[in-house]
Amino acid sequence: MTSPATDRLRSLASTVYVVEQAKVLYTKASKSACTTMLWTIIELDGLDPASLPFATRPSVMRSQVVHDASIHPVPTIDKVSPELRHEALTSDEWMRLAIIRDPYARLYSAWESRILLDNPGQWQSFPQPDLVRIDGRIDVTESFRTFVATMVEHRGIWQADPHFAQQVHVLALDEIDYTDLVTTSQLNLLFERLSERVGRPITARKSNEGLSIKPEQAYDAATAALVEQLYDLDLERLGFAPRTFADAPQLLLSDVATRSLDMVHDRNRRIVELSDHLRSLPAS
Amino acid sequence: MVSWRRRAHKQPMVSVGFIGRETPEASDRLHSLATTVYVVEEAKVLYVQVFKAACSTMLWTIAEMVGYGPQDHPLSTDLHVTRSLTIHDVALHPVPTIDTVSPALRHEALTSPDWLRVAVIRDPYSRLYSGWESRVLLLHDGPWTEYPQSELVFDDGLLDLGQSFRSFVASVAEHRAIWQGDFHFAQQVYQLALDEIDFTDVVTTSDLPILFDRLSERCGRLLNPGRHNEGLGISLDDVYDPATTSLCEELYDQDFARLGFPRRTFSGPRPVVLDAVATAGLRLLDERNKRIEDLVGEIARRQEGR
Numbered sequence: 001m002t003s004p005a006t007d008r009l010r011s012l013a014s015t016v017y018v019v020e021q022a023k024v025l026y027t028k029a030s031k032s033a034c035t036t037m038l039w040t041i042i043e044l045d046g047l048d049p050a051s052l053p054f055a056t057r058p059s060v061m062r063s064q065v066v067h068d069a070s071i072h073p074v075p076t077i078d079k080v081s082p083e084l085r086h087e088a089l090t091s092d093e094w095m096r097l098a099i100i101r102d103p104y105a106r107l108y109s110a111w112e113s114r115i116l117l118d119n120p121g122q123w124q125s126f127p128q129p130d131l132v133r134i135d136g137r138i139d140v141t142e143s144f145r146t147f148v149a150t151m152v153e154h155r156g157i158w159q160a161d162p163h164f165a166q167q168v169h170v171l172a173l174d175e176i177d178y179t180d181l182v183t184t185s186q187l188n189l190l191f192e193r194l195s196e197r198v199g200r201p202i203t204a205r206k207s208n209e210g211l212s213i214k215p216e217q218a219y220d221a222a223t224a225a226l227v228e229q230l231y232d233l234d235l236e237r238l239g240f241a242p243r244t245f246a247d248a249p250q251l252l253l254s255d256v257a258t259r260s261l262d263m264v265h266d267r268n269r270r271i272v273e274l275s276d277h278l279r280s281l282p283a284s
Numbered sequence: 285m286v287s288w289r290r291r292a293h294k295q296p297m298v299s300v301g302f303i304g305r306e307t308p309e310a311s312d313r314l315h316s317l318a319t320t321v322y323v324v325e326e327a328k329v330l331y332v333q334v335f336k337a338a339c340s341t342m343l344w345t346i347a348e349m350v351g352y353g354p355q356d357h358p359l360s361t362d363l364h365v366t367r368s369l370t371i372h373d374v375a376l377h378p379v380p381t382i383d384t385v386s387p388a389l390r391h392e393a394l395t396s397p398d399w400l401r402v403a404v405i406r407d408p409y410s411r412l413y414s415g416w417e418s419r420v421l422l423l424h425d426g427p428w429t430e431y432p433q434s435e436l437v438f439d440d441g442l443l444d445l446g447q448s449f450r451s452f453v454a455s456v457a458e459h460r461a462i463w464q465g466d467f468h469f470a471q472q473v474y475q476l477a478l479d480e481i482d483f484t485d486v487v488t489t490s491d492l493p494i495l496f497d498r499l500s501e502r503c504g505r506l507l508n509p510g511r512h513n514e515g516l517g518i519s520l521d522d523v524y525d526p527a528t529t530s531l532c533e534e535l536y537d538q539d540f541a542r543l544g545f546p547r548r549t550f551s552g553p554r555p556v557v558l559d560a561v562a563t564a565g566l567r568l569l570d571e572r573n574k575r576i577e578d579l580v581g582e583i584a585r586r587q588e589g590r
Contacts, residue, residue, distance in 0.1 A: 054578075054582050056582075059575065060571070060572050060575060061568075061571040061572065061574075061575055062571065062574055062575055062578065063571075117568065208567070209568070210564065211560075211561050211564045211565065211568075212560040212561060212563075212564045213561060253561055253562075254558075254559050254561070254562055255516075255517050256516045256517065256518070256558055256559075256562040256565075257558075257559060257561040257562035257565050259514075259515070259516050259517055260516065260562055260565030260566050260568075260569055261565050262514075263366075263422065263514050263565075263569055264565060264568055264569055264572060266365075266366040266367070266368070266514070267365055267366060267569065267572035267573065267576060268572065269366075269367060270364070270365060270366050270367055270576055271572060271575055271576060271579065273359055273367065274359075274361070274576065274579040274580065274583065275579060277359055277361065277583060278579060278582060278583050278586070281583065281586045281587065282586070283586070
């Protein structure tokens with residue numbers, strides 16, 4: 001219980017979803033099961049996920065179109081009435097929910113999807129090193145570690161992006177009285193609670209966006225120490241413990257894996273050009 | 285000054301096929317091909333497209349012969365998964381096909397001794413593997429998705445690429461008429477209309493540099509098309525076993541008999557089970573293909589005002 005909750009939210013708007021039917025307020029934290037949760041809140045609101053209009057933004061996978069806020073059927077807090085906003089932020093009948101993730105795993109995941117897979121977005125113009133290649137093959141460990149070092153150097157730019165920002169900031173921890181801050185490892189329990197809440201089974205939709213590389217395969221002690229600087233508030237205020245990593249051996253992708261990623265990059269570029277064109281057409 | 289003369293050669297030797305063949309009795313008798321025969325009037329070159337035989341590279345090359353580069357190429361809204369492949373959009377290609385040129389130009393292209401009549405061919409073992417890899421493994425959509433075929437083989441979640449390919453070839457052999465009705469899997473001799481065009485140059489993919497030299501000389505500019513075909517770099521020795529080799533030789537009997545490709549013995553097969561990252565990479569590739577398919581479909585829908 002977080003009573004008495006108050007209505008003092010100022011710093012967030014379009015990342016705070018109001019699921020009126022289930023009385024759930026969900027704040028999106030990028031790279032913390034947010035794709036799964038964005039699909040889930042549609043279901044929680046009694047809506048059909050298949051009824052989403054076509055997403056024109058350059059999402060690279062069908063599962064990711066749910067990030068297109070312009071088509072998401074659940075309203076964000078800036079779109080609801082002042083009364084509903086107030087109720088959602090203050091009522092003790094409401095669940096105020098966010099998912100949080102171990103900062104080490106979250107940063108690796110952000111790097112993998114935004115940099116290694118080269119998913120399109122503003123980060124492509126941020127200062128960053130090239131991927132490290134040895135005889136054409138991508139060296140994941142060295143690429144990741146070099147990236148984190150550069151990110152520290154340009155922390156102001158990188159951490160202004162929600163994928164790389166500290167979670168305490170994207171959650172507005174001092175402005176929302178959360179009832180539930182759930183780690184990604186506790187999602188099963190959360191789904192049980194959500195199912196109970198709406199009286200029907202709610203299942204997590206897995207979107208499978210990763211390369212099956214564990215964060216432990218990328219870290220060394222120096223990089224872990226940099227993460228502790230970059231995510232100091234997440235460690236301090238969300239209760240994540242600093243971790244010790246053995247110096248992971250070099251992870252050099254196979255030739256086939258490297259080539260498959262190069263092809264992924266080519267397709268991303270094709271998606272961007274088609275998406276740009278689509279958005280230039282009048283909506284029918 | 286950069287010269288287009290990269291090598292001096294009078295009559296270069298090619299491994300299979302021929303180059304610079306005299307065709308004094310060339311005649312205009314082409315009936316079975318139309319939209320795959322390109323007429324580069326400025327350079328007096330006729331190019332016959334053979335699918336899965338460096339055709340993307342060749343389409344960019346003949347575009348370059350008329351001074352057209354990637355920067356000139358507009359957006360294609362056809363279903364192609366990379367920008368490089370959009371050169372296959374015939375509506376955008378700067379070089380006309382033989383069905384759209386004047387009868388006089390068509391006649392000249394097919395008969396004149398001043399013209400090069402060119403095709404690129406490929407070792408059938410390599411072409412069949414490449415056809416499978418590019419159409420079945422790396423692409424999501426196309427008519428071939430409806431053809432009868434075996435499932436991809438997974439071993440504990442990892443793609444067994446070698447076994448998947450071998451099972452596929454067995455399916456193709458079983459349903460040969462369906463699969464070889466598709467350009468990507470048809471015999472090359474049929475795509476070349478070998479009995480209807482008097483070719484001067486039929487060049488294997490391994491001899492492409494020789495062809496580029498000849499074409500550069502012909503158009504007076506150094507042609508540098510780069511690589512436009514994507515692939516996973518799998519060795520044929522690793523995926524062909526004797527049974528699959530034999531099926532390939534049956535499926536492409538005319539290509540072996542008439543194009544001069546030697547029959548080969550492979551040293552494998554060896555296990556080609558992709559690692560977890562490569563398997564995941566292919567899955568993510570497929571997801572992107574699906575998204576491209578959706579975007580292309582939506583663009584078509586809006587352009588048609590539906």
